[in-house]
Amino acid sequence: MTLFATADSITAARLHAEAPAGYEEDASVDAKVAEALHIAAVFERADRFDVISNQFDFLPLVFSRLTTTPVVTTVHGFSSERIVPVYRAYDDVAHYVSISDADRHPDLTYDATIHHGIDVDAFSPGAGDGGYLLFLGRIHPDKGTATAIEVARRAGLPLVIAGVVHDAEYHRREVEPHVDGDRVRCVGPVGPRDRDRLLGGARALLHLIDFDEPFGLSVVESLMTGTPVIAYARGSMPELIRPGVSGHLVSSTAEAVAAVGGVGATDRAACRADAVARFSSGRMVDDYERLFADVVARGPRGPHSRRVRPLG
Amino acid sequence: MTLFATADSITAARLHAEAPAGYEEDASVDAKVAEALHIAAVFERADRFDVISNQFDFLPLVFSRLTTTPVVTTVHGFSSERIVPVYRAYDDVAHYVSISDADRHPDLTYDATIHHGIDVDAFSPGAGDGGYLLFLGRIHPDKGTATAIEVARRAGLPLVIAGVVHDAEYHRREVEPHVDGDRVRCVGPVGPRDRDRLLGGARALLHLIDFDEPFGLSVVESLMTGTPVIAYARGSMPELIRPGVSGHLVSSTAEAVAAVGGVGATDRAACRADAVARFSSGRMVDDYERLFADVVARGPRGPHSRRVRPLG
Numbered sequence: 001m002t003l004f005a006t007a008d009s010i011t012a013a014r015l016h017a018e019a020p021a022g023y024e025e026d027a028s029v030d031a032k033v034a035e036a037l038h039i040a041a042v043f044e045r046a047d048r049f050d051v052i053s054n055q056f057d058f059l060p061l062v063f064s065r066l067t068t069t070p071v072v073t074t075v076h077g078f079s080s081e082r083i084v085p086v087y088r089a090y091d092d093v094a095h096y097v098s099i100s101d102a103d104r105h106p107d108l109t110y111d112a113t114i115h116h117g118i119d120v121d122a123f124s125p126g127a128g129d130g131g132y133l134l135f136l137g138r139i140h141p142d143k144g145t146a147t148a149i150e151v152a153r154r155a156g157l158p159l160v161i162a163g164v165v166h167d168a169e170y171h172r173r174e175v176e177p178h179v180d181g182d183r184v185r186c187v188g189p190v191g192p193r194d195r196d197r198l199l200g201g202a203r204a205l206l207h208l209i210d211f212d213e214p215f216g217l218s219v220v221e222s223l224m225t226g227t228p229v230i231a232y233a234r235g236s237m238p239e240l241i242r243p244g245v246s247g248h249l250v251s252s253t254a255e256a257v258a259a260v261g262g263v264g265a266t267d268r269a270a271c272r273a274d275a276v277a278r279f280s281s282g283r284m285v286d287d288y289e290r291l292f293a294d295v296v297a298r299g300p301r302g303p304h305s306r307r308v309r310p311l312g
Numbered sequence: 313m314t315l316f317a318t319a320d321s322i323t324a325a326r327l328h329a330e331a332p333a334g335y336e337e338d339a340s341v342d343a344k345v346a347e348a349l350h351i352a353a354v355f356e357r358a359d360r361f362d363v364i365s366n367q368f369d370f371l372p373l374v375f376s377r378l379t380t381t382p383v384v385t386t387v388h389g390f391s392s393e394r395i396v397p398v399y400r401a402y403d404d405v406a407h408y409v410s411i412s413d414a415d416r417h418p419d420l421t422y423d424a425t426i427h428h429g430i431d432v433d434a435f436s437p438g439a440g441d442g443g444y445l446l447f448l449g450r451i452h453p454d455k456g457t458a459t460a461i462e463v464a465r466r467a468g469l470p471l472v473i474a475g476v477v478h479d480a481e482y483h484r485r486e487v488e489p490h491v492d493g494d495r496v497r498c499v500g501p502v503g504p505r506d507r508d509r510l511l512g513g514a515r516a517l518l519h520l521i522d523f524d525e526p527f528g529l530s531v532v533e534s535l536m537t538g539t540p541v542i543a544y545a546r547g548s549m550p551e552l553i554r555p556g557v558s559g560h561l562v563s564s565t566a567e568a569v570a571a572v573g574g575v576g577a578t579d580r581a582a583c584r585a586d587a588v589a590r591f592s593s594g595r596m597v598d599d600y601e602r603l604f605a606d607v608v609a610r611g612p613r614g615p616h617s618r619r620v621r622p623l624g
Contacts (some may be wrong), residue, residue, distance in 0.1 A: 030394035032344075033370065037398055040374035058345065062352035066378040082342035086349055 002049070004042050016041060035059060043067055051292045058083060061090040070095055070295045072111070072288075077103070077214055095295055097288075100236035103214035112291050115239065116215055117284030120276050122192055123224035126200015128268055132158040133260065134202035134227070136195070136218040138166035139175055144208035144232070146174035149184055151206055151230075151253055155260035159206070161186045162198055200225040204247070204263045207231040208256060216240055223247075223275035226268030230259045240279075246271040314361070316354050328353060347371060355379055363604045370395060373402040382407060382607045384423070384600075389415070389526055407607050412548035415526035424603050427551065428527055429596030432588050434504055435536035438512015440580055444470040445572065446514035446539070448507070448530040450478035451487055456520035456544070458486035461496055463518055463542075463565050467572035471518070473498045474510055512537040516559070516575045519543040520568060528552055535559075535587035538580030542571045552591075558583040 003009060007017035018037045023029040039059050042052060046067035054060040054073040064071040072095040078084055087094070088107050095111045098104045104113070133155070135148040145161060152159035161184065165171045178184045190198060199205070205222040212235035219229050219240050229247035231237040241247040247266075248259035277283070315321060319329035330349045335341040351371050354364060358379035366372040366385040376383040384407040390396055399406070400419050407423045410416045416425070445467070447460040457473060464471035473496065477483045490496045502510060511517070517534040524547035531541050531552050541559035543549040553559040559578075560571035589595070 028394060030392065033395060033398045036371060036374040037401060040377070044377045059348060062348040063375070063378070065352070065356045066375070080342065082340060083345060086345045089349060 002045075004038060016045075039063060050296045053288070053292070058086045061086055061094060064090060064093055070298075072097060072292065072295060074099065074114070075103070075105075075108070075110075078105070095291075097291065099215045100239050102212060102236045102239060111295070112287070114284060114287040114291070115279060116217065116220070117279050117281040118217065118220060118224065120224060120280045120282075123196055123221060124200060125268065125272055126197075126202075126225040126227060128201065128203055128227055128266075130201030130203070132160050132202060134198055134205050134222075135159060135161045135163070136190075136199065136205060136222070137163045137207075139163055139171050140166040141170050141174075142209060142211045142213075144206075144210050146170075147208040147210070147253060147256075148206040149175065149178045151208065151256045151260065153178075153183070154253070154257045157203060157260065158182065159184050160198060160202070162188070162190045162195070164189045195221065196225065199227050202227045204260060204266075205229045206256070207237070208250075208253075209234055209237070211235065213237070220275055220279040223271055223279065226266075226272040228263050228266040228268075228271055230256050230263065232256075242274055246274050314357075316350060328357075351375060362608045365600070365604070370398045373398055373406060376402060376405055382610075384409060384603065384607060386411065386426070387415070387417070387420070387422075390417070407603075409603065411527045412551050414524060414548045414551060423607070424599070426596060426599040426603070427591060428529065428532070429591050429593040430529070430532060430536065432536060432592045432594075435508055435533060436512060437580065437584055438508075438514075438537040438539060440513065440515055440539055440578075442510075442513030442515070444472050444514060446510055446517050446534075447471060447473045447475070448502075448511065448517060448534070449475045449519075451475055451483050452478040453482050453486075454521060454523045454525075456518075456522050457482070459520040459522070459565060459568075460518040461487065461490045463520065463568045463572065465490075465495070466565070466569045469515060469572065470494065471496050472510060472514070474500070474502045474507070476501045507533065508537065511539050514539045516572060516578075517541045518568070519549070520562075520565070521546055521549070523547065525549070532587055532591040535583055535591065538578075538584040540575050540578040540580075540583055542568050542575065544568075554586055558586050 001013040002016055003011045003013040004016045006022055007020045009015055018041050019029065019034050023031045023034040039056065043063040043066060046052060046069040049069055052069055052071045054071050060071060061073060074097045076099060084105060084107065091109050096108055098110050098113045099116060101113050104110055133152045135145055137143045139145045149159055179186050199222050205227055207216060207219055207229050209232050215236050219231065222229050223246050229241050231241055231247065231249060233249035233251055238249060241249055243249050250256045250259055313325040314328055315323045315325040316328045318334055319332045321327055330353050331341065331346050335343050335346040351368065354372065355375040355378060358364060358381040361381055364381055364383045366383050372383060373385060386409045388411060396417060396419065403421050408420055410422050410425045411428060413425050416422055445464045447457055449455045451457045461471055491498050511534050517539055519528060519531055519541050521544050527548050531543065534541050535558050541553050543553055543559065543561060545561035545563055550561055553561055555561050562568045562571050
């Protein structure tokens with residue numbers, strides 16, 4: 001396996017680097033030039049590989065008809081609807097992977113949904129005995145920070161808010177006035193060790209999002225520590241949370257408050273076991289390997305069978 | 313011949329369009345997507361062509377190793393030094409054309425210099441009897457608008473300034489205070505007809521640039537009407553102007569003032585004839601056809617002879 005990435009990448013694979021480091025760290029590098037050289041380097045060597053796994057958005061798509069090596073493209077999201085036309089233009093030759101069923105675009109044909117997987121060992125089982133609820137993520141209306149504050153208050157539990165401020169005006173108006181260092185505490189962004197401890201000690205994670213989130217990494221991180229998640233039933237949440245096993249899907253603040261009341265009954269070991277089974281990096285790797293083998297078995301690109309059923 | 317361009321293009325060639333119109337005119341189009349689809353459309357059909365003429369900056373370069381069809385790239389300029397690495401990376405397979413010898417980058421290997429050519433019929437021989445000097449171009453320090461004002465004043469001739477304001481602060485400070493509607497007149501941007509009339513009536517065009525201009529379209533436009541050009545001897549100017557025949561190359565305002573004095577002796581018919589011979593669109597087409605034939609004759613891309621001498 002060869003990883004095409006910047007030279008400072010840490011990998012067990014063979015590394016091919018066109019750039020020493022990320023272009024955001026080097027003002028002498030033009031982003032468009034760096035991207036073009038990076039992607040071209042892959043396709044100029046395409047015949048050495050059985051399959052190309054594209055995690056680089058749309059630019060590799062436009063090279064994909066110039067090689068017989070199949071290109072499997074994970075669609076991590078569309079920065080705007082204006083990006084969709086290029087995905088549509090390559091739908092016939094592309095092998096698209098969605099990161100959740102909820103995130104699929106109706107115009108595109110997907111080979112599979114493969115949920116993200118994370119490093120199980122980075123999360124230890126927690127006792128959930130800290131006596132607080134947790135908000136983990138960017139402080140932004142999308143993430144429902146203010147809703148979490150309201151639910152915690154009505155549930156009579158303190159709230160810990162961990163994450164960076166992503167919308168300063170929202171933070172100033174909707175969050176900061178409630179922060180008293182006691183009932184509502186802000187701890188800023190947290191590293192892996194503090195994150196593990198904060199998650200493991202929480203009664204529940206409040207994930208009362210105000211958008212159709214394609215995937216929720218903080219959700220599966222929480223589940224890995226055994227801490228259940230109370231989430232709005234939007235986007236990928238129904239795919240991540242097993243109601244009654246690993247949390248609750250709600251549709252109002254009142255339901256969320258009620259769910260906090262019931263969350264003490266969660267079997268934290270079962271919650272963690274479900275997360276380990278469904279969201280480990282090992283499971284993700286297995287899914288990709290199975291898909292790559294399937295794509296290769298179908299032979300070089302050509303008029304091959306499309307509209308393969310999703311794995312997920 | 314097939315032109316890859318927007319669907320609203322006017323051409324006698326076969327037209328292949330990926331986009332209905334320029335992306336700046338359509339807010340629903342993402343520029344990066346439109347460019348990628350446009351360039352990919354060419355390379356997906358590369359085997360239908362003997363040669364690909366690239367007037368689209370660097371993006372086509374990164375596709376050029378994926379086809380055996382030679383790609384001839386006209387380097388119209390580098391938007392910054394940060395663009396040069398991609399030109400350098402494809403120097404071994406590219407066929408670069410410079411638009412002037414002066415514009416060549418020392419790191420790159422060029423197949424030819426091909427000067428721009430313009431439509432001779434759009435310019436009629438002028439008598440140069442309007443009794444004024446002309447500045448034609450963007451009002452910007454690079455173009456030396458203020459220097460032209462000073463030279464005209466010292467030469468005792470009125471100056472007509474035609475062009476858009478490109479640097480508002482420079483215009484306010486260095487140009488506007490001198491505009492009196494008599495000795496210095498600003499006529500704004502001009503269309504083809506007014507441009508022809510203004511150029512033809514001028515005693516001389518003042519092109520006292522403050523940068524190494526890669527090519528000067530207004531210079532050859534002036535020469536086409538028979539009006540000589542007084543220019544600073546920078547960038548491509550020595551390649552465009554034949555001293556004594558079609559103008560004067562100077563290195564100071566004093567020399568420019570002296571040149572205005574001598575410019576009445578110009579044989580305007582000879583000036584025009586030189587421009588027609590060297591800067592007609594027909595001559596440019598001939599140069600490109602010769603280069604394309606030469607490139608094709610060398611056979612499909614491979615370790616072919618590099619470092620071809622420039623035509624120019």
